[in-house]
Each structure stands twice: as C-alpha cells, then as structure tokens.
Amino acid sequence: xxxxxxxxxxxxxxxxxxxxxxxxxxxxxxxxxxxxxxxxxxxxxxxxxxxxxxxxxxxxxxxxxxxxxxxxxxxxxxxxxxxxxxxxxxxxxxxxxxxxxxxxxxxxxxxxxxxxxxxxxxxxxxxxxxxxxxxxxxxxxxxxxxxxxxxxxxxxxxxxxxxxxxxxxxxxxxxxxxxxxxxxxxxxxxxxxxxxxxxxxxxxxxxxxxxxxxxxxxxxxxxxxxxxxxxxxxxxxxxxxxxxxxxxxxxxxxxxxxxxxxxxxxxxxxxxxxxxxxxxxxxxxxxxxxxxxxxxxxxxxxxxxxxxxxxxxxxxxxxxxxxxxxxxxxxxxxxxxxxxxxxxxxxxxxxxxxxxxxxxxxxxxxxxxxxxxxxxxxxxxxxxxxxxxxxxxxxxxxxxxxxxxxxxxxxxxxxxxxxxxxxxxxxxxxxxxxxxxxxxxxxxxxxxxxxxxxxxxxxxxxxxxxxxxxxxxxxxxxxxxxxxxxxxxx
Amino acid sequence: xxxxxxxxxxxxxxxxxxxxxxxxxxxxxxxxxxxxxxxxxxxxxxxxxxxxxxxxxxxxxxxxxxxxxxxxxxxxxxxxxxxxxxxxxxxxxxxxxxxxxxxxxxxxxxxxxxxxxxxxxxxxxxxxxxxxxxxxxxxxxxxxxxxxxxxxxxxxxxxxxxxxxxxxxxxxxxxxxxxxxxxxxxxxxxxxxxxxxxxxxxxxxxxxxxxxxxxxxxxxxxxxxxxxxxxxxxxxxxxxxxxxxxxxxxxxxxxxxxxxxxxxxxxxxxxxxxxxxxxxxxxxxxxxxxxxxxxxxxxxxxxxxxxxxxxxxxxxxxxxxxxxxxxxxxxxxxxxxxxxxxxxxxxxxxxxxxxxxxxxxxxxxxxxxxxxxxxxxxxxxxxxxxxxxxxxxxxxxxxxxxxxxxxxxxxxxxxxxxxxxxxxxxxxxxxxxxxxxxxxxxxxxxxxxxxxxxxxxxxxxxxxxxxxxxxxxxxxxxxxxxxxxxxxxx
Numbered sequence: 001x002x003x004x005x006x007x008x009x010x011x012x013x014x015x016x017x018x019x020x021x022x023x024x025x026x027x028x029x030x031x032x033x034x035x036x037x038x039x040x041x042x043x044x045x046x047x048x049x050x051x052x053x054x055x056x057x058x059x060x061x062x063x064x065x066x067x068x069x070x071x072x073x074x075x076x077x078x079x080x081x082x083x084x085x086x087x088x089x090x091x092x093x094x095x096x097x098x099x100x101x102x103x104x105x106x107x108x109x110x111x112x113x114x115x116x117x118x119x120x121x122x123x124x125x126x127x128x129x130x131x132x133x134x135x136x137x138x139x140x141x142x143x144x145x146x147x148x149x150x151x152x153x154x155x156x157x158x159x160x161x162x163x164x165x166x167x168x169x170x171x172x173x174x175x176x177x178x179x180x181x182x183x184x185x186x187x188x189x190x191x192x193x194x195x196x197x198x199x200x201x202x203x204x205x206x207x208x209x210x211x212x213x214x215x216x217x218x219x220x221x222x223x224x225x226x227x228x229x230x231x232x233x234x235x236x237x238x239x240x241x242x243x244x245x246x247x248x249x250x251x252x253x254x255x256x257x258x259x260x261x262x263x264x265x266x267x268x269x270x271x272x273x274x275x276x277x278x279x280x281x282x283x284x285x286x287x288x289x290x291x292x293x294x295x296x297x298x299x300x301x302x303x304x305x306x307x308x309x310x311x312x313x314x315x316x317x318x319x320x321x322x323x324x325x326x327x328x329x330x331x332x333x334x335x336x337x338x339x340x341x342x343x344x345x346x347x348x349x350x351x352x353x354x355x356x357x358x359x360x361x362x363x364x365x366x367x368x369x370x371x372x373x374x375x376x377x378x379x380x381x382x383x384x385x386x387x388x389x390x391x392x393x394x395x396x397x398x399x400x401x402x403x404x405x406x407x408x409x410x411x412x413x414x415x416x417x418x419x420x421x422x423x424x425x426x427x428x429x430x431x432x433x434x435x436x437x438x439x440x441x442x443x444x445x446x447x448x449x450x451x452x453x454x455x456x457x458x459x460x461x462x463x464x465x466x467x468x469x470x471x472x473x474x475x476x477x478x479x480x481x482x483x484x485x486x487x488x489x490x
Numbered sequence: 491x492x493x494x495x496x497x498x499x500x501x502x503x504x505x506x507x508x509x510x511x512x513x514x515x516x517x518x519x520x521x522x523x524x525x526x527x528x529x530x531x532x533x534x535x536x537x538x539x540x541x542x543x544x545x546x547x548x549x550x551x552x553x554x555x556x557x558x559x560x561x562x563x564x565x566x567x568x569x570x571x572x573x574x575x576x577x578x579x580x581x582x583x584x585x586x587x588x589x590x591x592x593x594x595x596x597x598x599x600x601x602x603x604x605x606x607x608x609x610x611x612x613x614x615x616x617x618x619x620x621x622x623x624x625x626x627x628x629x630x631x632x633x634x635x636x637x638x639x640x641x642x643x644x645x646x647x648x649x650x651x652x653x654x655x656x657x658x659x660x661x662x663x664x665x666x667x668x669x670x671x672x673x674x675x676x677x678x679x680x681x682x683x684x685x686x687x688x689x690x691x692x693x694x695x696x697x698x699x700x701x702x703x704x705x706x707x708x709x710x711x712x713x714x715x716x717x718x719x720x721x722x723x724x725x726x727x728x729x730x731x732x733x734x735x736x737x738x739x740x741x742x743x744x745x746x747x748x749x750x751x752x753x754x755x756x757x758x759x760x761x762x763x764x765x766x767x768x769x770x771x772x773x774x775x776x777x778x779x780x781x782x783x784x785x786x787x788x789x790x791x792x793x794x795x796x797x798x799x800x801x802x803x804x805x806x807x808x809x810x811x812x813x814x815x816x817x818x819x820x821x822x823x824x825x826x827x828x829x830x831x832x833x834x835x836x837x838x839x840x841x842x843x844x845x846x847x848x849x850x851x852x853x854x855x856x857x858x859x860x861x862x863x864x865x866x867x868x869x870x871x872x873x874x875x876x877x878x879x880x881x882x883x884x885x886x887x888x889x890x891x892x893x894x895x896x897x898x899x900x901x902x903x904x905x906x907x908x909x910x911x912x913x914x915x916x917x918x919x920x921x922x923x924x925x926x927x928x929x930x931x932x933x934x935x936x937x938x939x940x941x942x943x944x945x946x947x948x949x950x951x952x953x954x955x956x957x958x959x960x961x962x963x964x965x966x967x968x969x970x971x972x973x974x975x976x977x978x979x980x
Contacts, residue, residue, distance in 0.1 A: 033918050059811045063803060067816035067849055074812040079571060105812055171777040287661040313553060321549045322564040322595055326557035335823055359557055428523050 001202060002195040005153055005210050017217060024224040028064045031231050036069070038235055039098035041145045041339070044227065047109040048152025049190075050180030051162035052213040057152070058103050060220050061227065070101035078111070084293075084351040086397040087111075087129065088136055092346035095140065097338035108133050109151070109201065113193045114179065117186075128396060130200045135247060135389045141205035142382055143340045146234040148227055149206055151198060152213035156187040249388045252461045254452040257445055262409055265469035275471075278478040279318035285485040286319050286355070293352035294488050295399040298481065299361035302406025303444075304434045305416040307470045311406060312357055314474040315481060324355035329364065341365055341375070341383075342390055352398070361403075362387055366451045371443055384454040391460040400488045401460040404477055405452065406467045410441055491692060492685040495643055495700050507707060514714040518554045521721050526559070528725055529588035531635045531829070534717065537599040538642025539680075540670030541652035542703040547642070548593050550710050551717065560591035568601070574783075574841040576887040577601075577619065578626055582836035585630065587828035598623050599641070599691065603683045604669065607676075618886060620690045625737060625879050631695035632872055633830045636724040638717055639696055641688060642703035646677040739878045742951045744942040747935055752899055755959035765961075768968040769808035775975040776809050776845070783842040784978050785889040788971065789851035792896025793934075794924045795906035797960045801896060802847055804964040805971060814845035819854065831855055831865070831873075832880055842888070851893075852877055856941045861933055874944040881950040890978045891950040894967055895942065896957045900931055 035042065044061075046054045062070055073094045082090045088108075096102035112129050115121045121129060137147055154162070163184055166172045183190050202208045209226050213219045266274070289296065298315075300308045312326060327348050336344045342362060350356035365387070370380040394401050408416075417438070420430040437444070456462040463480050467473035525532065534551075536544040552560055563584045572580045578598075586592035602619050605611045611619060627637055644652070653674055656662045673680050692698045699716050703709045756764070779786065788805075790798045802816060817838050826834045832852060840846035855877070860870040884891050898906075907928070910920040927934070946952040953970050957963035 030915060055810050055812050059807075059809070062811060063807055066799065066818075067802065067847075068818040068820075072811040072815070079569075081569060081571065103811070171774055171781070174777075174781055284661055287664075291661070291664055309556065312557065317549075317553055319549070320545050321552060321562040321593070322545050325562070328556075328558040330558075333823070333825055335825070357557075425520060 001198040001208060001210060002151075002153065002191060005212075017221060021217065021221045021224060024221065024228055025064045027228045028061075028224060028231075031228065031235070032066060032069055034235055035101075035231065036099040039144075039338075040231075040234055041096040041098050042101045042148065042231065042234075043096055043104070043140065043145055044101060044148045044150070045104045045107050045109070046150050046152065047106055048150070048211075048213060049154050049159050050176070050183050051159050051166065052152035052154050053162075053216060053219065054105050054152060056216070057213075057219060057223055058105055061223060062103065064224075065101060069099075070103060071096070072103045072105065074105045075107045075111070076105070081351075084353075085349055086393050086399075088132060088393060089346060089349060091136070092340075092343060095145070095339055095343060097335065099338075108136075109149075109194075109197055113190070113197050116197075117190065117193050130197065131247075132393060132396070133201050134203055135393075137201070137203065137206040139342070139386050139389065140340060142386075145340070146230060147206040148230050149208050150223060150226070151194070151208055151210045152219065153210050154213050156184075158214050159187065160184055247385065247389055247392070249385075249392070249457045251454070252456040252458060254456045254462060255464070256449050257407060257452075257464075260407055260464055260466060262407065262412075262466050262468045264466050264472045266471045266475060268471070271471035271475060274475050275314065275478070278475065278482055279314070281482050282315070282318040282478065282485070283320075285482060285489065286323055288489050289355075289485060290320075290323050290353045292489060294485075295350050295352045295394075295397070296355040296485070296488075297350065297358070297394055297399050297401045298355065299358045299363070299401075299403045300406060301361060301363050301367075301404065301448075302465070302467070303408050303413055304437060305413050305420070305430075306406040306408045307467045307473055308359060308406050310470060311404075311465070311467070311474050311477050312359060315357065315478060319355065323353065324357065325350065326357045326359060329358060329360040341369075342386065345390070349394070362390065363403075363451060363455070366455075367444065367447050370447055371440060384451070387455055388457050388460075391455075391457065395459040400484050402481060402484055403455075403460060403462045404465050404480075405448065405462055406465045406473060408467050410438075412468050413438065491688040491698060491700060492641075492643065492681060495702075507711060511707065511711045511714060514711065514718055515554045517718045518551075518714060518721075521718065521725070522556060522559055524725055525591075525721065526589040529634075529828075530721075530724055531586040531588050532591045532638065532721065532724075533586055533594070533630065533635055534591060534638045534640070535594045535597050535599070536640050536642065537596055538640070538701075538703060539644050539649050540666070540673050541649050541656065542642035542644050543652075543706060543709065544595050544642060546706070547703075547709060547713055548595055551713060552593065554714075555591060559589075560593060561586070562593045562595065564595045565597045565601070566595070571841075574843075575839055576883050576889075578622060578883060579836060579839060581626065582830075582833060585635065585829055585833060587825065589828075598626075599639075599684075599687055603680070603687050606687075607680065607683050620687065621737075622883060622886070623691050624693055625883075627691070627693065627696040629832070629876050629879065630830060632876075635830070636720060637696040638720050639698050640713060640716070641684070641698055641700045642709065643700050644703050646674075648704050649677065650674055737875065737879055737882070739875075739882070739947045741944070742946040742948060744946045744952060745954070746939050747897060747942075747954075750897055750954055750956060752897065752902075752956050752958045754956050754962045756961045756965060758961070761961035761965060764965050765804065765968070768965065768972055769804070771972050772805070772808040772968065772975075773810075775972060775979065776813060778979050779845075779975060780810075780813050780843045782979060784975075785840050785842045785884075785887070786845040786975070787840065787848070787884055787889050787891045788845065789848045789853070789891075789893045790896060791851060791853050791857075791894065791938075792955070792957070793898050793903055794927060795903050795910070795920075796896040796898045797957045797963055798849060798896050800960060801894075801955070801957070801964050801967050802849060805847065805968060809845065813843065814847065815840065816847045816849060819848060819850040831859075832876065835880070839884070852880065853893075853941060853945070856945075857934065857937050860937055861930060874941070877945055878947050878950075881945075881947065885949040890974050892971060892974055893945075893950060893952045894955050894970075895938065895952055896955045896963060898957050900928075902958050903928065 046058055048054055058072060062072065071094070075090065078090060091108055094102055094104070112121070112133065116126050140147055163176050163180055167176045198208050211219055211222045300312060302308050316324060316326060332344065345362045348356060365375065365383040366380050369375045391401050417430055417434065420426040452462050465473045465477050536548055538544055548562060552562065565580065568580060581598055584592055584594070602611070602623065606616050630637055653666050653670055657666045688698050701709055701712045790802060792798050806814060806816060822834065835852045838846060855865065855873040856870050859865045881891050907920055907924065910916040942952050955963045955967050
C-alpha cells in the first residue's frame, strides 16, 4: 500500500487550511453527544514511522473531545506481564466502552512488524499473526465498533531530520529509542515490511488510511477529516453488521444430549482410590506446567445443580493457589455490558504457567443471552465462530483449553432442586431463576446441542461429563484434565 | 512478638483434632451467606517464613469457600509496573469487595522486612513505611473491613529441612528462591527483623496472629479457628467503628470562600501572550519530569460551570498524551461502591513520570456524599484525615500533588447556566441535577469551607482559582502548575 502512496507537494498553511481545520474540529466536538446517544465505541489506531508525530497528532485531536469521552493508551512495548498473555490480550483489554473513544499510540501493526523485522516471527507465525489481527478487527467491527486505522507516512529524509532534531535536545532525546534509530538506518527494509503488513490487514471492515505526515497542519486536517467522516458514516449506519466470518474450523462430531447414557457410576471405594491418585498426579503436573509456563483454560458449563461446583472443588483441591484461579461468571456488570462481550473473558485469561477455571463461560452468549433475548439473533449466530476464533487464539498461544458440559437429566435436576429447597443450609443455592430456567429446559437443550455441534473444534473440543453420579463425573473430569496436561507436557 | 512465641509440642493428629477441624470447616462454610448479607469484606493476609506452608494453608482454607466468594493474590515480588506506583498501590488494588474474601499469599510485612534486610530502607524510611502500613490497615478497619493477619512461624531447623526437601525434587525446586535460601542462612537476623516489624504493626484494629506452622494439620485447625472466630466477632459487631485517626497534619490557613475577591481579570492580549509562554514552558517541564520520573497528581474541584473543563484543556494542550491522563470522576459504579471509597482513586494513580489530572476527586466524600447522605456522618468526618493520609502517601512517594478549587459566585453560575440552557450545542452540559445542586449552594459552601480548612496540608495545599474571568483562572492554574514542577525538578 505504501508503494502507491505519493506524497503531495506541501502548500504553506494558508488561511483556507486553517478555516477547514477549524470547521472539522467543530464538527468533531459536535459529534460527541451523538456518539454517546448511539453508544458507538470508536477505536482510533495511530501507526507510522518513528518521528512521524503520532503523539502530537493524538494530542491535537483529543483537544476537541471532552475528557469524559476518551482514553489514550501508549502501546509501544509490551511489559513483562503482557508477554505472559496472548498477543491480543493487551489490545482487547483497552477497547473502548460504548459511546467513547480510545486512541492508541501505535499498536498491533507496529508490534507485529517489529517482531517480524527482529526475526521473532517466522513465515508461518507471521501469517498467523496477521490472520489473528484481521479476525480481531472483524470481531470488533461486527460487534459495532468503529475502527479508524491511521498510518503516518514520512519519507526517509524527513524521518532522519526529525529524529536528529529530537536527539539534539536533551529534553527530547529520550524519545528517540534504539529502534527508531535502527528503523532510520534500515528505512527501505522497514518500508517493505510495513507495506506488506498494511496490505494484508487492509480490509473492507477496517481499512488503513495512509496520511502524509510531512506537513504537520495538513496532517492534522487529514486526521480530523477522516475521523469526522468515518464517525458520520458510522452514525448513519452502524458498521459491520452482516460481516461474514472467515475462519473455518474442523469440528469433532458430538452426540445429541438425549443420546448420552447417564447410567455411569463409581462405587465409594473406586471413587476414593481413583480420586486420591488423580489429585496427587495433578499436583505434580501443576508444578511441571508452572515450570514450563504452559497456560491452561478450563471452562465448565452445565445444567443448574449438575454438580459443577463440587466438580471444580475436587480439581482445585490438588492445586497450589498461587498458580490457579476459579473465575465465577455472573451476569455482566454495567462496565462489562458497555464493551464487546468477549472483553471480560480476555481480561480474565491466566498468565503462562497458570490455570484459569471458569465456572460458566463465554458460551453464555449462545445459551442464556440467546434464549433470554439479551443479544440479537445475528449476534448469537455470529458468536459460534467468534468463540472458535477466540479459543484458537488461546491454543495458538500454547494454552491447553478444556471445555466440560456437565450433564444430568431433567428428573435428576428436580430431585436436587427439591433437596436444596428442603435443606436449610442449601437454600441459598436455589433461586426462583433456577426454577424459571428449568421451565425452558427444552429450549436450552436445543441451544446446547447446537453449541456442542458448532464449537467442538479439534483444538478445543467439548467433553460431556455424565454427572447423575457425581463421583463418576469428578473422576472423569479429573482424568481428562490430567491426560490433557500430560499430553501438553510431553 | 516472635520472642514470646513458644512452639508447643506436637501431638500426633488424633481423631479429636480431625473432628474439631471438620467442625470449624463446616462453620466457615456456614458463615458465607451471613458475610454476604452483612456485606462484610474480609482480607486475610498470610505472612511467615519461606517454606512455612502459606500456599498449602491457603488452599486448604479456600476449599471451604465457594469460588464466588474469594480471590487469592500472590504478592511475593512487585513487578516493574508496581514499582512505578506508590508502595501501597498494589495492595489497595486488591482489597476485597463487600461480602467477599481476599487471601494474600504474603504481602506488606514481607515486602517491608525484605526491603529492610536488603538495605533498601534506611531507619527513617523504615519507620515511615511501618507508619504507612498502620494507617492503611486503620483506614480499612475504619471502613468496615475485617483484617485477619497471620504469621506462620517455624524454627530454624524446621525451615532448613523443609527447604531442602523442596529443593531436592526437581518439580518443586523452583519454589525455593534465592531469598528463601538467604533467609535460611540468616535465620537469626531475619527473626529479629520480623519480630520488630510484627511488634510495630500489631494494633488493636488489626492484630497479628502467630501460628505454629510446624505441624501441618494443627496449623490448619489454628487458621480455621481464628478465621471463623474473627468472622463471628465481626458479624456480631462491625469492626473499626470509632477508631481514632492517629496522624496529625500541619495545615495552611485558608480564607473563607466568601472572603475571596473575584474581580481579577486579564485582557485578551495579556491572556494570549502569557498562556502561550506558560504552555511552551509546561511542555518542556513535562519532558523533564518524564525523564526524572516525577509523578504528578492534579485535582480539580469547583462549582458547576466554574470552568474546570476549559481550564484543564488549556493545561493538557501543552502535554504529550503519552505522559498524562485526564480522569473524569462520575458517580461510583457498583463494583466501585462495593469497595473502600479511596479504592478507585488508588487504582487511577499515575506511574512515575506521568501526570494524572482528576476532574473531580476523592473530595466528593466530604461534599456530595456528605450532603446527599451517601455516607454516614462518621464516614465523612473521618474522611478529612484519611484524605490527608492518602495525599501524604503520594507526596512521600515523591509526587507533586496540586489541588484546585475553581471559584465563582452564585450570580456568575446563574448566568452561565442560563447561557448553556439557551445555546443548543451546550444544552447537554446542563442537567436538572445542576439546578438541584444550585439550590443547595449554601450547604455546599459550608462543606467546601470546612474541607479547605481541614485538608490544606503543607505537603498538598489547596489553591483557590478565581474563575469569574476564565482567562485569569487558566493563567493562574497554569502558573501554579509550572512553578510547582520547577520546584520539584530543582
């Protein structure tokens, strides 16, 4: 894309330029209330050459925006903490909430191109990385996010003289880091790398805007113009609806829930012996995966009263609390509802070497949110693939991803509900909502079947845990976990 | 305190011990619903010797607790990010929300003793650190938090043999770090250091519990016993109420608002010239404080329509967006309300070298929350001192703390409200609430006067910014900021 970019001659900043800029600034200020009313989240990514003036242009832009409506994040270099999470984690973390702006001072383009140039990504990894980026951007766009991606272009001579000027002043010298200097010396090589990455990530739903940054005021006008135009277009028609998912996933065949025999059980003695052995083994494996820095994500879904809690307890009893976390998922809070539905799960991902156990998961999107009408039909239909993509990010990162559907039949649930109701110290576990959900059993069963069919990918398959006999269920889940960890540690 | 501790002989774990443990575990499970109903936040700090079994004891304890009710945080060593915030930041960050537990796997005691032993705190710094800890714990206790502080004691031989056993197994060898090994070699010196720190931080509102950790099952019973007893006592009578603030602060005399002349103004020409100069100067200073890693916290309070927003804008226009953030403070969200009122401000603190500008601040506690009855009288009365303590932490950390009260008179406010009402593109800025607040002008004025008198400390004084003429107000605020930064950089 940079190949075709031709820097235009720079007229002196005349009164006409100033007038147009003033008009665009006013337009931007005027759009704020409409962005808020439309709950439009706007993510503005500034990329470009070192010394191109990203900071300055961001600051000029945000002067038009009330501080309640934006945040700026400098994403330059990932921290040690960031490096123990999947690549996309720190970007998902900072996406704007509905009705607000986030400005990123460089981001995923720069991080990727730099890793490529420094030889930290081979051909396959680089291609996979770019595909991840396109998926990430498509998910945001499909979720109603406006993405504005700006690349600030300056030529070799311009960059050189700017960096020299910064370095000459002791108060600004710190802004020129080794990478900037290296970039300047290898401009041509960097140009080719940027060009290829821009090309591959230039999509209909999130196109790149290359801006000539050689002339500061004209660049400011260009940024302000494209931002206001993009907002206007997005407000006229919310973007991204009807985007077609592009990744295909190989799926494992799954039985229908109705066909799963539930008569499996263990004697007390079998249970005690096997459980003890499995827990001891899991404790060892936990130590080993901590040392090898393998992250583990375990998701539990299942009917109310199926025995998820007790199952999780038998799993965690063997683990060191410094290396695992159980994350109970309740209804989203307001600040979570205000963002992409996967945001709160991205945020909760474990560090490498740690285990995160989700008690209910992102699959709420295609179960409760689908059935209770908390999202639109196109939202939950799109979610199957988005979730597969999300889990693919995790397994590509090196995580072991295990998903358990804890299964019981309707009669067993009734018996357990009744017992809870009749036992004083268990009454808190049963609510009116549980009874209401029970009434919708058939609709849920249909949704669960569809979910199991569509999201049991080879990299992150579902496991059905028959839990009429809880002992059997616990031993089965523990066995699957230990075997998966063994496999990952091999 | 360790001096007086005598390890008792270890009886074999008999059936009586098991029975008592089972009973206490059941009691703990049974307390959960009452903790939730009483909205009691419980912070359990596990400290003690390397190898004493903190992880194991935490894991045994949390097995009794539903994952929805607790989080475990390993606080062992601060990260690079942590080190760019005040010492207490990472602890304030992880305090539990109402009705939930947080378990800390070592924390402020260990961090402090270690820093002392490694020579990173001189006598004065060490004394100041311990005082900060006591203040922190008192603030939590006064805010209704139950603090359970446990120190796991083992003697020299026991520690030695435990560390050797861990080191001998390649899967657990990583658990023994250099510091553990060092501690073992210098047991006596460490003992004295722990003893002194425990002594100084052993307070009525947050006493230490020293537990003999030599015998694992007995230690488990001891932990479970003291935790259940502490919870029982806290549920019977919420702790901490009526605690007396202990730090005294030297205060600057402040005029009453009614005595502040508001006739100051600047001509357009004076304004343009001075503003330009000040902004250029501020830009340079920003670079310098970034290099010297000086953190800056600026708080804006003032009447509605006093001109805070425009004032902040003139300040930020000169700054690099990578080094500052404007933090607009609105009504707290549910997850914020569920924690100590200072929590959201602690979380928002800048890194060293960065500037955080708060548009409204923690002083809401003694203004809107006081007047609207969102907290009790004892809450807001205690808050003056708690806020002074909070700001003292910031200035001790090396931050420049500036607080602006942007002042106008009642007639000016009316004129501005009316103008907003009559100008279509400004109408969103004026709400019914603004008019309602205006009716309470006199009560607010009294509260503001009291606030200015009680919190204008020498280390973090208030500045009154006369803002009937907004030009004058902007130049005054900018002048104060640049002078304070000059001073800090000297």
